[in-house]
Structures are given as C-alpha cells and as structure tokens.
Amino acid sequence: xxxxxxxxxxxxxxxxxxxxxxxxxxxxxxxxxxxxxxxxxxxxxxxxxxxxxxxxxxxxxxxxxxxxxxxxxxxxxxxxxxxxxxxxxxxxxxxxxxxxxxxxxxxxxxxxxxxxxxxxxxxxxxxxxxxxxxxxxxxxxxxxxxxxxxxxxxxxxxxxxxxxxxxxxxxxxxxxxxxxxxxxxxxxxxxxxxxxxxxxxxxxxxxxxxxxxxxxxxxxxxx
Numbered sequence: 314x315x316x317x318x319x320x321x322x323x324x325x326x327x328x329x330x331x332x333x334x335x336x337x338x339x340x341x342x343x344x345x346x347x348x349x350x351x352x353x354x355x356x357x358x359x360x361x362x363x364x365x366x367x368x369x370x371x372x373x374x375x376x377x378x379x380x381x382x383x384x385x386x387x388x389x390x391x392x393x394x395x396x397x398x399x400x401x402x403x404x405x406x407x408x409x410x411x412x413x414x415x416x417x418x419x420x421x422x423x424x425x426x427x428x429x430x431x432x433x434x435x436x437x438x439x440x441x442x443x444x445x446x447x448x449x450x451x452x453x454x455x456x457x458x459x460x461x462x463x464x465x466x467x468x469x470x471x472x473x474x475x476x477x478x479x480x481x482x483x484x485x486x487x488x489x490x491x492x493x494x495x496x497x498x499x500x501x502x503x504x505x506x507x508x509x510x511x512x513x514x515x516x517x518x519x520x521x522x523x524x525x526x527x528x529x530x531x532x533x534x535x536x
Contacts, residue, residue, distance in 0.1 A: 314339035316398050316405040319366075320356050329361040336365065342373045343405060344395035344427040347510030350490045351497035352400045363490030370395055371486040371517065374426065378518050381423035382525040388417055394425035422518060429507070431464075431515040441466035443488070443496070446509070450500045459501075460508040471513050472520050484521065488513045 314336055322332045343366060345353075350363050373395050380386055387393045397412035398405045407414050415425045421432030441462055449459060471487035493506060501509070 314341040315403075316343060316396075316400065317403040319362070320353065320358060320403065323358040323362060324356070329359045332358075332362050333365045336362075336369070341392075342369045342395045343398045345370060345398055345400075345490070345510070346429065347493050347506030347508070348497070348503035349398060349400045350493040351503070351506065354491075354494035354497075356400075360491035360494070363494055364486075365490075367488070367490035367493070368483075368486045371514075372483050374423070374514060374518060375484045375521050377423035377425050378521040379525050381419075382522055386417050386424055387415070389414060391415060395427065397427065422515075426514075426518065430511050430518070434467075434515055434519055435465055437465050437467060439466040440469050442469040443471070443492070443509070446505070447496065447499050447501065450502075450505070456502050456504050459505050463505070463508045463512045466512075468509075468513055468516055472516050484517070 319332060319336060322335060323329075345366060350367070353363060353366075354360075377387075377394070391407040391414050394407075394415045396405045397407060397410040399410045402410075404410050412428070417424060419426060419432075422430065439462075446459065446463070449462070454462075468488075488510070493510065496506060496509070497503075
C-alpha cells in the first residue's frame with residue numbers, strides 16, 4: 314500500500330479506524346523516521362493512525378529480531394519488511410525509494426532494519442528522558458549537542474514499558490507516532506526527532522535481542 318494512499322484516505326475524511334483497517338489488510342509496514350510523523354500529522358493523518366503506524370513498525374522489528382536471534386530470516390522478500398519511505402515525495406517501497414533491497418544478512422542488527430538505525434549502542438551509563446530532551450531544547454541547547462546526548466544515553470520509559478518477563482503477543486511502542494508528532498510542536502527539530510527515533514529503535518532491538526536470547530532461562534535471566 315503506497316504511503317500516498319494512507320495520506321489520501323486520511324485527507325478524504327475517512328474514519329481513523331477505516332484507514333488503519335486498510336493498512337492492516339494490505340500487510341504493509343513503513344519504516345518512518347521520527348520527523349516523518351510530524352509531516353504526516355501536518356498532511357492530515359490523525360493521531361490514532363500515526364500510533365498504529367509506529368506500533369506496526371515496532372511489531373515488525375520485534376519479529377525480525379526474533380528471527381535474527383533464532384537463526385531464521387525472510388530472505389530477499391522485499392515486501393515482507395518495513396518499507397522505506399519518502400514522506401515529502403509521497404513515495405514508499407524498495408526499488409522506489411533509494412534504498413538497497415533487504416538480504417538474508419546484516420551486520421549487528423536484524424536483516425530488514427533500516428540503515429539509519431544504529432547497529433550497536435555505545436557503552437553508556439547516562440540516562441535521558443523525552444521530557445529532559447524537550448527541556449534542554451527549550452533552554453537553547455544546540456541540535457548537535459542534543460543529538461550527541463541522545464546517541465550516548467539510554468532513553469528512559471520508552472523500551473520495555475510492557476515488562477520484559479511478561480509473555481505477550483506484541484511489544485508496546487513506548488514512543489508513539491503521535492508523541493513524535495507533538496514533539497515537533499514542542500520545539501524538537503527534524504534532525505533531533507530522527508536521532509530520537511533511531512536511538513529508540515536501536516535500544517528496542519537490543520532489549521528484544523536479550524529477551525529472545527534468554528527465552529526459557531527463568532525470570533532472573535536478564536537481571
């Protein structure tokens with residue numbers, strides 16, 4: 314399902330649940346950067362749809378991480394992975410947006426993970442919340458410093474919000490699409506939002522990797 318169709322349906326006044334159902338039936342997931350959600354919001358995509366798009370992206374990364382840990386993969390099935398997106402150009406899909414087709418192998422992260430998501434997290438004991446990030450931006454902290462803080466910190470309250478030891482059918486996206494859109498209104502630039510989304514997803518993949526590696530080892534396996 315092209316991303317342009319999602320936007321057009323939203324602009325046409327279709328109820329959010331109808332837009333979500335159409336995307337769900339198409340089995341399409343989009344690899345959105347953080348700033349994409351603000352752009353979609355400005356184009357008329359409502360919050361429930363933004364949240365569904367982010368949640369489905371997280372769901373797919375969870376599945377890809379599980380396959381990666383357990384030695385499975387989806388091969389070169391381009392439509393099986395989160396689709397690269399150019400929101401400004403209203404284009405999506407491998408072979409349409411300038412992104413290499415997925416392969417069976419990737420270095421340091423699950424195959425099909427967007428190239429802009431870091432393959433590893435640098436060692437760090439620093440903690441950073443989204444609220445602290447907004448406060449730093451309001452106090453005039455330059456974008457480059459904010460991006461550095463994001464990259465070399467662990468984000469609080471966005472990963473594992475559903476609990477790591479609980480058996481569940483899907484993870485929870487602790488950083489929602491509508492929240493990312495609102496952060497633009499709260500003063501975070503596109504570059505900072507992109508860095509925030511990339512760090513969130515890298516941290517999410519790392520947490521899920523550990524969870525799957527410790528399947529069946531008891532509730533204290535990740536402590």
